[in-house]
Amino acid sequence: MTRARAWGCRPALLALVTLALLGWGGTSAQRLSVSFGFGEAHPAPELVGRAASATLNAGVSGWRVARSDVDGWLMAELVAAPNGAGDDLGLAGRFGAGTAWRHATTFGPLGNVLFEGGVSGSGGAGEGSELLARGWLGARGTVANVALRLAAEAGNAAPQQVEPGRPPPPDAGAREALRELDALRARELTPTGSWDGGLRLAATYRPERELTLDLGAAGRLVEGDLHLAARLSSRRARVAPEVDGWLGLDASTYRGRRELAVGVGLFHVPRRAPSSWLRVWLGSGSAGVLPGVEASGAHRWGPADLSVQASWRPWLAPSAWRTELGVDHAWAGARVHWSLSATGEARGSSLWRLTFRWERDL
Secondary structure (H helix, E strand, C coil): CCHHHHHCCCCCCCCCCHHHHHCCCCCCCCEEEEEEEEEEEECCCCCCCCEEEEEEEEEEEEEEECCEEEEEEEEEEEEEEECCCCCCEEEEEEEEEEEEEEEEEECHHHCEEEEEEEEEEEEECCCCCCCEEEEEEEEEEEECCEEEEEEEEEECCCHHHHCCCCCCCCCCCHHHHHHHHHHHHHHCCCCCCCCEEEEEEEEEEEEECCEEEEEEEEEEEECCEEEEEEEEEEEEEEEECCEEEEEEEEEEEECCEEEEEEEEEEEECCCCCCCEEEEEEEEEECCEEEEEEEEEEEEEECCEEEEEEEEECCCCCCCCEEEEEEEEEEECCEEEEEEEEEEECHHHCEEEEEEEEEEEEC
């Protein structure tokens, strides 16, 4: 389901208050973050009306509770969307909360193992709408010289609908394969409220000092259909001064559709400056065999870091594109991040969003 379509859903009464699980008896918070975003959805020509939203998120990460690290976040969203026929706008609100935790321990022959999990939900006030929720539970450890990450998850909405305020998860690299399933669910307009469940697995292996192999795989069962996605990549350090080489293979299947892509890329990794990278793809999907590109560039300009990111993968769908411009700088003992992004949505729609995020260690 697209984010623009989700805005048209009638809000529901929030029935999940997960922050109560935090047990605010911890000793000290590590980081506090607050963000505000404003977005506007531009529909395709055959669709009618625009939707605008304002979102406020607040979160705490690294809270120490009973030898575990706990994150918590709150989300509130106000949406203005066309209300039936005519030019009248209707207002709707959604509210959400979530928590994630990490606990390190020693577990038999695996040695140090990190167990982690989380739950989040959102809802609003309105007749006939429903609570959206998602939860996950996983573990990370090392077997021989292979780093493994395994997690199970379930929910009735795409993760971006219920986790907008979540701090960056520690397994963010392992979740890259999930991006395909999340985007596919959005483009296929899977109804919100349809429950899914699945597993994700990631493995990192370094056969030699300058070569790293990564595997990320995810599977979900949605409305009786099994959806799979995987990414296999290798990265070799110092193929040239301050340059790493990268090779990747992506594969996914969703409701009988199969998509495959191969990519090659370069990472620029200067010692005292932000890194940048470029990936060029050739993919095969429902739209045929088409090239694509993903890039991320960064430049340090005085006290600020400027970044530009872009992604275009048309073999997945004409709407599989995204661009973002960001500025990161210090301000009054905190870090501030500004970003302006544009994302392709299903049916030719697009979503523009301006975001401000403030973070401070406590």
